[in-house]
Amino acid sequence: MKTHNIFADTIFETNVLLMDSEYNFIKNTKYIPYLSKGGNESDDKQILNHIELKSLKIKIINQLTIYVYNILKVDPKIKFYMTGSWVNKYTSKDGAGVHCHPYSYMSGVYYVDVPNNSGDIHFYKRSSYLAGGSPLMYSEANSFNSNKYHIKPKKGDLLFFSSDMLHSVNPNLSDKERYSIAFNFFIKGDLGQEPYGVSI
Ligand SMILES: [Fe+2]
Numbered sequence: 463m464k465t466h467n468i469f470a471d472t473i474f475e476t477n478v479l480l481m482d483s484e485y486n487f488i489k490n491t492k493y494i495p496y497l498s499k500g501g502n503e504s505d506d507k508q509i510l511n512h513i514e515l516k517s518l519k520i521k522i523i524n525q526l527t528i529y530v531y532n533i534l535k536v537d538p539k540i541k542f543y544m545t546g547s548w549v550n551k552y553t554s555k556d557g558a559g560v561h562c563h564p565y566s567y568m569s570g571v572y573y574v575d576v577p578n579n580s581g582d583i584h585f586y587k588r589s590s591y592l593a594g595g596s597p598l599m600y601s602e603a604n605s606f607n608s609n610k611y612h613i614k615p616k617k618g619d620l621l622f623f624s625s626d627m628l629h630s631v632n633p634n635l636s637d638k639e640r641y642s643i644a645f646n647f648f649i650k651g652d653l654g655q656e657p658y659g660v661s662i
Pocket residue numbers: 561562563629644
């Protein structure tokens with residue numbers, strides 16, 4: 463007997479170190495309030511292009527390379543490039559509602575400073591006909607019956623996930639500020655094969 467767990471949604475998780483100079487640069491950048499939700503975001507939406515964060519960006523790209531080519535087995539002819547990166551600064555009660563990242567193929571988040579109880583990230587199953595549409599009771603949660611999954615991040619954690627994956631962030635219930643950097647990647651290269659493939 464075996465169970466086929468097909469069409470997996472994957473979230474890549476690792477941890478990379480942040481230098482003190484990078485930490486200070488992130489904390490001291492200019493922040494503006496989110497228009498549609500709580501919290502603040504960096505005014506700069508290409509924050510990882512600053513020379514001060516060059517080392518961090520290289521580490522993120524290196525980990526993305528491992529994920530997409532070694533694990534997802536994307537054809538090496540397809541290249542990923544970062545289209546945007548910004549800092550999220552959440553103070554008391556700030557969080558993020560359920561959303562995904564449009565105009566993007568792969569997204570990620572790097573946790574700069576994560577005080578205790580400052581908000582886990584939740585991911586949601588795209589299709590939940592059995593688990594959500596016809597709700598059943600389960601004796602325990604597992605990857606076969608759950609329609610929601612959460613990760614409790616710590617400082618230095620780095621996540622990658624498909625940009626169309628719905629996610630949210632719980633409110634910051636600590637009395638300290640929480641900083642994370644979000645970023646998006648798009649793809650270029652030879653996609654598909656003749657006669658319907660495209661080169662972008
Ligand atoms: Fe997000």
